[in-house]
Amino acid sequence: MVQKLITSKDNYKQLDEWISVNSVNKLFLVCGGSIRYIKEFNDKLKTLADNGIKIVSFRDFQPNPLYESVANGVKKFRNERCDAIIAVGGGSAIDVAKCIKAYINMEGDGSDGSYLNQIIIPNSVPFLVIPTTAGTGSEATRFAVIYFNDVKQSITSDYILPDTVLMEPSVLKTLPLYHKKATMMDALCHAVESFWSVNSTEESRGYSKSAIIKVMESMEGYLKNTEDDNTGMLSAAYIAGKAINITQTTAGHAMSYKLTSLYKIAHGHAVALCDRILFRWMINNIDKCVDSRGENYLKNIFQEIAGAMGCDNCEKAVQKLQDVFDGLELMIPKASPEDYAILNNSVNSVRLKNHPIEITSETIDRLYHQILR
Secondary structure (H helix, E strand, O other), X not given: OOOEEEEOHXXXXXXXXXXXXXXXXXXXXXXXXXXXXXXXXXHHHHHHHHOOOEEEEEOOOOOOOEHHHHHHHHHHHHHHOOOEEEEEEOHHHHHHHHHHHHHOOXXXXXXXXXXXXXXXXXXXXOEEEEXXXXXXXXXXXXXXXXXXXXXXXXXXXXXXXXXXXXXXXXXXHHOOHHHHHHHHHHHHHHHHHHHHOOOOOHHHHHHHHHHHHHHHHHHHHHHOOOHHHHHHHHHHHHHHHHHHHHHOOOHHHHHHHHHHHHHOOOHHHHHHHHHHHHHHHHHHOHHHEOOOOOHHHHHHHHHHHHHHOOOOOHHHHHHHHHHHHHHOXXXXXXXXXXXXXXXXXXXXXXHHOOOOEOOOHHHHHHHHHHHOO
């Protein structure tokens, strides 16, 4: 499916067209707390309601959303007989909406995790998303993550990819600075990891290169909240999402997940902690390449990454990634011996299979000792 990108220009004219084309009468709105900062969109919702479109809101979810919340959303969607979905928020809101769409046609009420054991049945419910952060890329992927009994559930299906994405840069103006920094680094790391992934293609590498260039060009103005660079960073995050939609992520993400829960830091912060160290280790251990395209191919990929970052060699690119991290003043957690044991056991081996250089459990332990204090 080819996604359509629209904007809020002319008082959300293109949103009106989406509603008209899809004959929407009752809209299921999955939204996080960030929706309250989009005054113009809230005004638009009121206008839609005044014109006969019923808005059914669903907000019963949290960051790292639970399966039970999704099941409740499916129940509400069915009971209200909604005919379209709009998700407004970051990765959690979009992932919840994706899973609601996935489970609409499944049997039963979803109790005891039953939706997780059924095959996703396609449906034609129109699905539009408005990302309120520039980082997760969830608006561009066929992946979603929810939790059931404290265990991460990765949902993958082409049927959950949103058909339309509305880019609204004004939403980034009120995003707290820490979250702006973290989500930006998530977008950059998506692009970098996708670039070197063993699953990369000519198409995905094109997305990765474009996303890295856009992040580097937009970074300064984005952190200062200029409209043009907020727009640029939204675009960069979306393009990086298109890259990982093809390749998935690699070791940096696999090693980051436990850092977020152990040290209560944002996901993008955790990934940046990992990739700034991992990149240096990779160029120094290229002889352990496991990508079937070979060592010379991987050397060229590292050089292309460097070029996209505005550097003429890999060593300078590694240092630039470190300098970007340092400039953001993101803290480096201090680890205990017990922490290292927990972290070493947390790494998802499936994600490591996407990585182009062999990583052993001993290497993971050494890397964590460099990543943390």
